[in-house]
Amino acid sequence: MELMHRFSWVFAAIGALCGVVFLSLVYLYGGVTDEARYIGIFGAVAFVGFALLDREQLSEGANSRAGQRGLVSVLLVGVVAFIAIFGYRIARDHDERWDWTGAKRFTLSDESTSVAAGLQRPVTIKAFFAEGSLEGKRFEELTEGYVNASDKLTVEMIDPVKNPIEAERWDIVVETGTVVIVAGEDEQRLEARFDETSLTEALIRLESGEDHLLCWAVGYGEADPDDDREADGYGFAVIRLEGRNYTVKKLKLPVEGIAPDCEALLVVRPTIDWLPNAREALAAWIGGGGRALVMLEAGATPELAADMERYGVLMADDLVLEDSPEHRQAGVDPSSLLLFEENFESHPITAPLHGVIDLSYARSVDVDPEAEGVMARRLLSSSPYAWAETNFDDPALIGPNEGEKQGDVGLAVAVEVLDPTALDVSTEPQAAPALEGLEGAPPTLPSLVAADWSAKPGGRLVVIGDSFPGSNVGVYRGNNGDFVYNSIAWLLDAEDELTERPNEAENQLLNLSAIQQGLVVLISMFFLPGFAALLALITLVRRRRL
Amino acid sequence: MRALAIAQRELSSMFASATGWLVLTGFLAVAGLFWSLSLAAYVDYSQQAMVTPYLASQLDMTEHLISQYFGSIGILFVFICPALSMRLFAPEVANRTLELLLTSPVSTADIVLGKFLGALGFTATMLFATAPFPLMLWQWGNPDLGAFVTGYLGTLLLAGALLSMGMLASAFTRSQIVAFMLAIAGALILWVLQAMGTDSWQAELAVVPHAQDMWRGIVRLSDLTYFAAFIGFFLFATHQRVEAHRWS
Numbered sequence: 001m002e003l004m005h006r007f008s009w010v011f012a013a014i015g016a017l018c019g020v021v022f023l024s025l026v027y028l029y030g031g032v033t034d035e036a037r038y039i040g041i042f043g044a045v046a047f048v049g050f051a052l053l054d055r056e057q058l059s060e061g062a063n064s065r066a067g068q069r070g071l072v073s074v075l076l077v078g079v080v081a082f083i084a085i086f087g088y089r090i091a092r093d094h095d096e097r098w099d100w101t102g103a104k105r106f107t108l109s110d111e112s113t114s115v116a117a118g119l120q121r122p123v124t125i126k127a128f129f130a131e132g133s134l135e136g137k138r139f140e141e142l143t144e145g146y147v148n149a150s151d152k153l154t155v156e157m158i159d160p161v162k163n164p165i166e167a168e169r170w171d172i173v174v175e176t177g178t179v180v181i182v183a184g185e186d187e188q189r190l191e192a193r194f195d196e197t198s199l200t201e202a203l204i205r206l207e208s209g210e211d212h213l214l215c216w217a218v219g220y221g222e223a224d225p226d227d228d229r230e231a232d233g234y235g236f237a238v239i240r241l242e243g244r245n246y247t248v249k250k251l252k253l254p255v256e257g258i259a260p261d262c263e264a265l266l267v268v269r270p271t272i273d274w275l276p277n278a279r280e281a282l283a284a285w286i287g288g289g290g291r292a293l294v295m296l297e298a299g300a301t302p303e304l305a306a307d308m309e310r311y312g313v314l315m316a317d318d319l320v321l322e323d324s325p326e327h328r329q330a331g332v333d334p335s336s337l338l339l340f341e342e343n344f345e346s347h348p349i350t351a352p353l354h355g356v357i358d359l360s361y362a363r364s365v366d367v368d369p370e371a372e373g374v375m376a377r378r379l380l381s382s383s384p385y386a387w388a389e390t391n392f393d394d395p396a397l398i399g400p401n402e403g404e405k406q407g408d409v410g411l412a413v414a415v416e417v418l419d420p421t422a423l424d425v426s427t428e429p430q431a432a433p434a435l436e437g438l439e440g441a442p443p444t445l446p447s448l449v450a451a452d453w454s455a456k457p458g459g460r461l462v463v464i465g466d467s468f469p470g471s472n473v474g475v476y477r478g479n480n481g482d483f484v485y486n487s488i489a490w491l492l493d494a495e496d497e498l499t500e501r502p503n504e505a506e507n508q509l510l511n512l513s514a515i516q517q518g519l520v521v522l523i524s525m526f527f528l529p530g531f532a533a534l535l536a537l538i539t540l541v542r543r544r545r546l
Numbered sequence: 547m548r549a550l551a552i553a554q555r556e557l558s559s560m561f562a563s564a565t566g567w568l569v570l571t572g573f574l575a576v577a578g579l580f581w582s583l584s585l586a587a588y589v590d591y592s593q594q595a596m597v598t599p600y601l602a603s604q605l606d607m608t609e610h611l612i613s614q615y616f617g618s619i620g621i622l623f624v625f626i627c628p629a630l631s632m633r634l635f636a637p638e639v640a641n642r643t644l645e646l647l648l649t650s651p652v653s654t655a656d657i658v659l660g661k662f663l664g665a666l667g668f669t670a671t672m673l674f675a676t677a678p679f680p681l682m683l684w685q686w687g688n689p690d691l692g693a694f695v696t697g698y699l700g701t702l703l704l705a706g707a708l709l710s711m712g713m714l715a716s717a718f719t720r721s722q723i724v725a726f727m728l729a730i731a732g733a734l735i736l737w738v739l740q741a742m743g744t745d746s747w748q749a750e751l752a753v754v755p756h757a758q759d760m761w762r763g764i765v766r767l768s769d770l771t772y773f774a775a776f777i778g779f780f781l782f783a784t785h786q787r788v789e790a791h792r793w794s
Contacts, residue, residue, distance in 0.1 A: 065793065073789070073790060077779075077782065077786055081779055084778060085775070087771055091768045091771035092750075095767055097764055100695060100765055102690050103690065106763065473595075508605040510607065510688075520582055523578075524579075529572075532574050532675070536564045536570075539561070539564045540564040
C-alpha cells in the first residue's frame with residue numbers, strides 16, 4: 001500500500017494520457033467510438049484510483065482555508081461556464097443575422113422574396129446533404145429568408161446516409177448534395193448549384209405553368225446561344241432564360257423567315273449584314289405586332305443598323321469611348337463603359353435596376369425625334385464625359401471632335417409601334433445588293449413575309465448598341481443580365497418579371513497594372529514593416545540614451 | 547477607470563520597449579506578405595476570368611480575397627496572442643511583483659480587465675496598422691467595405707478570445723514558456739475542433755467558425771454571444787486564479 005501511495009502519480013499520469021488519447025480519437029473519428037469510450041472510462045478509473053490513493057492529502061487540502069476557497073472558486077467558475085454556455089445556446093436558438101455587405105449579398109433579392117411570397121400552394125424543400133457539410137449549412141442559411149417570406153414553404157434537411165430509405169424514395173444519387181422541391185405532384189431538382197439564383201428559378205419553374213418561346217435568329221453570323229465556353233458565347237444567358245420557363249429555339253432566318261409561334265425574336269450580334277428580304281421580314285414581324293430584341297456591335301452590319309431608322313432608332317457607325325476613369329472598367333479601357341443608376345433612363349426595363357451596367361465596344365443608339373408612328377424611348381445614356389468616336393483611321397484624331405456626339409450618348413432604345421404602316425413594309429421580293437465584279441442585274445431575293453401579312457399595332461423593339469451585357473463573360477457583371485432579361489420581359493409584357501434578380505457574382509474584377517502590383521508589394525511588405533522597424537530602432541536608441 | 551489606467555500602462559509598456567515595435571514589424575511583414583500573395587493570386591484569377599466565362603461567374607472578391615486574408619491573419623494570431631498573453635501574469639508571479647500589485651488599491655477585477663484590455667489594445671493596433679491594405683484595394687477595385695469592417699471586428703474578437711485564454715494560462719504558472727505552450731495548445735485545440743463537421747458540438751466550441759461569417763460580411767448574434775461568453779468566462783476564471791494569490 002505504501003508503494004502504491006508513493007507511485008499514485010502514475011495513476012494520474014495514466015488518467016491524463018488516456019484523456020489525451022480519448023480526445024485524439026474523438027477528433028480523428030469525429031465522434032465517440034467504442035475504443036474511445038473504453039479508453040475514456042479507463043482514464044476516469046485511473047483518476048478515481050489516484051484520488052482514492054491520495055485521499056488523505058486531498059482531504060487535508062480541501063479542509064484547509066485555501067482548499068475551501070479553491071473549492072468555492074472552482075464552483076463559481078463552473079457556474080459561470082454554465083451561464084456562458086446557456087447564454088450562447090439561447091442566442092443560437094434565437095439567432096439573428098445582419099448582412100453588412102454593401103451589395104447585401106447575403107440578403108434575399110427582391111425577386112426571390114417576391115417569388116417566395118407569391119407561392120400559391122404548399123412547397124416542401126427536401127435538402128439532401130451530409131450532416132455537417134458546409135454546403136448543406138450554407139443552403140440551410142439561404143432557405144431561412146425564403147421561409148421567412150412565405151408561410152407555404154417548409155424546409156427539411158435530410159442526411160442521405162442516415163436516412164437511406166428517404167434518399168432512395170427521392171432517387172438521390174449525387175453524393176455532394178441534392179435538393180428536391182416538391183409541390184403536390186410536381187417537383188424540381190437542384191444537383192449542381194445551390195445558390196439563390198438556382199433556388200428562385202426552380203420555384204418559378206415549379207409555380208409557373210407558362211412557357212415562352214424565344215426565337216434566336218441564325219444565318220448571319222450571330223452569337224451562338226449554345227456556346228457556354230467562349231467569352232462571347234450566349235450559353236450562360238440562355239441557361240438562365242431556360243431556368244425561367246423560356247424556351248430558346250434557333251431560327252434560320254434567311255430561309256425560314258420568322259415563325260408565327262415565336263413570342264419574341266432575338267437578334268444578337270450578327271456579323272454579316274442582313275439581306276434586304278431579311279430586313280423586310282423583321283419589319284413585317286414588328287409591324288405585325290411582333291416583338292424583337294436587336295443587339296448590334298460597333299462597326300458591324302451597317303445596312304441593318306441603318307434600317308433601324310424606320311423604327312425611330314438612329315444607329316451611327318461609331319464607337320462610344322469614355323473619358324472619365326470612374327466610368328471605365330478598372331479605370332483603364334476607354335471602350336469599356338460603366339453605367340450607373342444615373343445613366344439609366346426612366347423606363348419599366350431600367351426602373352428596377354440599381355447597380356451597374358457594363359458595356360464593351362458599344363456603338364451609339366439614339367431616338368429619332370422625327371420618326372412617326374412609333375414611340376421610341378432611350379434606355380441607357382453614357383456619362384457626360386463620353387463621346388462617339390467616328391474616326392478609326394488616324395489615331396492622332398481620336399478624341400471628342402467637332403461633329404461627334406459628346407456627353408450623354410444614347411446606348412439603347414425601346415420602341416413601341418403605334419402605327420405599323422409607318423414602317424413601310426414590303427411583301428414583294430427584294431433586289432439583292434449589287435456585288436462587285438458581277439455584271440448584269442442583281443438576283444431577286446424571295447420575300448420572307450407571308451403573303452397574307454397584315455399590319456397590326458403593338459409591336460415592340462429593343463435595340464442595344466452592344467451585345468456584351470448578355471455574353472458569357474458579361475452576363476454576371478452587375479445589372480448586365482437583369483438588363484437583358486428585363487428587356488425580354490418587357491417585350492413579352494411580363495411585368496412581374498421586370499425586376500432585379502439575385503446575382504452571386506457582382507462586378508468583382510480586379511485589374512492591376514505592373515506598377516500598381518509593385519506598389520502593393522512595396523507598401524505591404526516593405527514600407528509598413530519598415531516604418532514599424534524604424535520606430536523600434538528609435539525606441540531602442542532612446543532607451544540606451546536614458 | 548482603474549482598469550483603463552492599467553490598460554494604458556500595459557499598452558505604453560509594450561511600445562516603450564523595442565520588443566513591441568519589433569513584434570509589430572514582424573506581424574506587418576508577414577501580413578503584408580499574405581496580402582501581396584493573395585492580391586496577386588486574385589489579380590491573376592481576374593485576368594483569367596476576363597476570358598473564361600465560368601471563372602467570371604465564380605469570381606468573388608469577398609470570398610476569394612478578403613475572407614482568405616482575414617483567415618491568414620487569424621492563423622497568425624494563434625501564435626501571436628499566446629506570445630502576448632504569456633507575459634501578462636507569469637513574470638509578475640515569478641518576480642513576486644503580483645503581491646505588490648495585489649496590495650495596491652486596485653481590485654483584482656481591475657487588474658485582470660486592465661491587463662486584458664492592454665493586450666487587446668496592442669493587438670488592435672497591430673490589426674489596424676494593416677488598414678492601408680483595404681485602402682489600396684478601395685482605390686483600384688470594388689471591394690465590399692462592409693466585409694472589411696466585419697472582418698476586422700471578427701479578427702479582433704478572435705484575438706480577444708485567444709488572449710483571454712492565454713491570460714488564464716499565464717496566471718497559472720510562473721514560467722512564460724509554460725504559459726506560452728499552454729496557451730498555444732489551447733488555441734490549436736480550439737482551431738482543429740472545427741474539422742469535426744459544422745453541426746457538431748466540437749465545432750460549436752471551436753473559435754474560428756464563429757469568426758468566419760464575419761470575415762464574409764455577416765454578423766450573427768450567436769457569434770457575438772459566443773465571443774462575449776468565451777472571453778467573459780476566461781476573464782472570470784483568471785480573476786479567480788489571481789484572487790487565489792491573495793489567500794494562498
